[in-house]
Amino acid sequence: LQMPSVIVYGGRGALGHAIALHFKSHGYRVISIDVHSNEDSDISILVDVNSSWTEQEKSIMDSLSSKGIEEVEGVFCVAGGWAGGNASSSDMISNADLMWKQSVFSSTIAAKIAVKHLKKGGILTLTGAEAARSGTAGMIGYGMAKAAVHQLTKSLADKDAGLPEGATVVAILPVTLDTPMNRKWMPDADHSTWTPLSFIAEKFHSWSEKKDSRPTSGTLLSLKTNGGITHEEQH
């Protein structure tokens, strides 16, 4: 009997690493896709950030095939990043370019991976942002990229989108995640309003194993944490 497998896109980021470790500890084989290799995963597929969108797609799809990956229980795309800039910032466009590559290249390639490797009735998650549900004047490129991911989630939930039969797609919309990097850059923030990575890892695990624990396909799931407790809001 083959071990159940999941793919974590962005598996070397703080959230991706937490998800990989969580699934490993529950007996899953974890395939990480990231710009850096993840020694805690069973298989690590590297992304060349300097190659184009279609080149990244081809390289990742080829790697999955050559490593013999067939069906997985879940595809979790948690790749992304953050950069600011309003319309008058000199780096607004270069930051928008970076945000698009980090969030939208990864989310669309995750969708392609799900088309080919997700089992029927499997789970695909993408990562949006609560802030991008409205305007984000001080972080224009970030907001556009996340808004695109939100709309992609709605597209993929359609029965004609091309995902495997019965699959569910959900975007999580965090406010702020409790990561080492965020603690480093915002040491004086109220950390009890930050969403613990374990909350998301456990949620993804539950969605993988219990179909009735999932939100409806196409849901944008806002994660709002207060006093250390995370509440979900569906959009």
Add this chain to the structure above:
Amino acid sequence: LQMPSVIVYGGRGALGHAIALHFKSHGYRVISIDVHSNEDSDISILVDVNSSWTEQEKSIMDSLSSKGIEEVEGVFCVAGGWAGGNASSSDMISNADLMWKQSVFSSTIAAKIAVKHLKKGGILTLTGAEAARSGTAGMIGYGMAKAAVHQLTKSLADKDAGLPEGATVVAILPVTLDTPMNRKWMPDADHSTWTPLSFIAEKFHSWSEKKDSRPTSGTLLSLKTNGGITHEEQH
């Protein structure tokens, strides 16, 4: 006394051309930005589609400066295109790449142009799509790009977005425009449900001259045409 000026980004497309001719006929100096030169405009600035996002930005901003463009009444971004493809289409990602370049490169560079060249209280328009207000399973890249333009419009309406004081930004969200290309490809469609280009050209002219004719800044303005009559819906 200098003639009033407007910038039409996508000035050689069917809609852009109609807008350019309309403003010309009302005594405006028209600056066209497009991949092809527009002989009916006063100044034509060319875009190299093979150059990167930041290279296009630099080249266009430099051209505007070198041609002595100072303040304009309006910046109208009507560049864009259409391509289909669901997640299982082999060209989904190459089409998403094209859609991003056509709609989002242009919209963000139009925002940069507005920061530098739009007069106080001027008008900036972007072009979204009614379809992208929800999922677009059969045209995934198109939907993401237009959703990004919608969110950009909300961002730019914020007082801290960097646009000139008192400027208004509006995105028009057409369903189908009555263009020669659409008539060619959809000869049997009901053309009385297509929005005439003159409706949009007149709307932009009115918004340029009468501030109280404009929707609130940040509005997504759906244009729905039935029996040849176009109705507006604000979102």
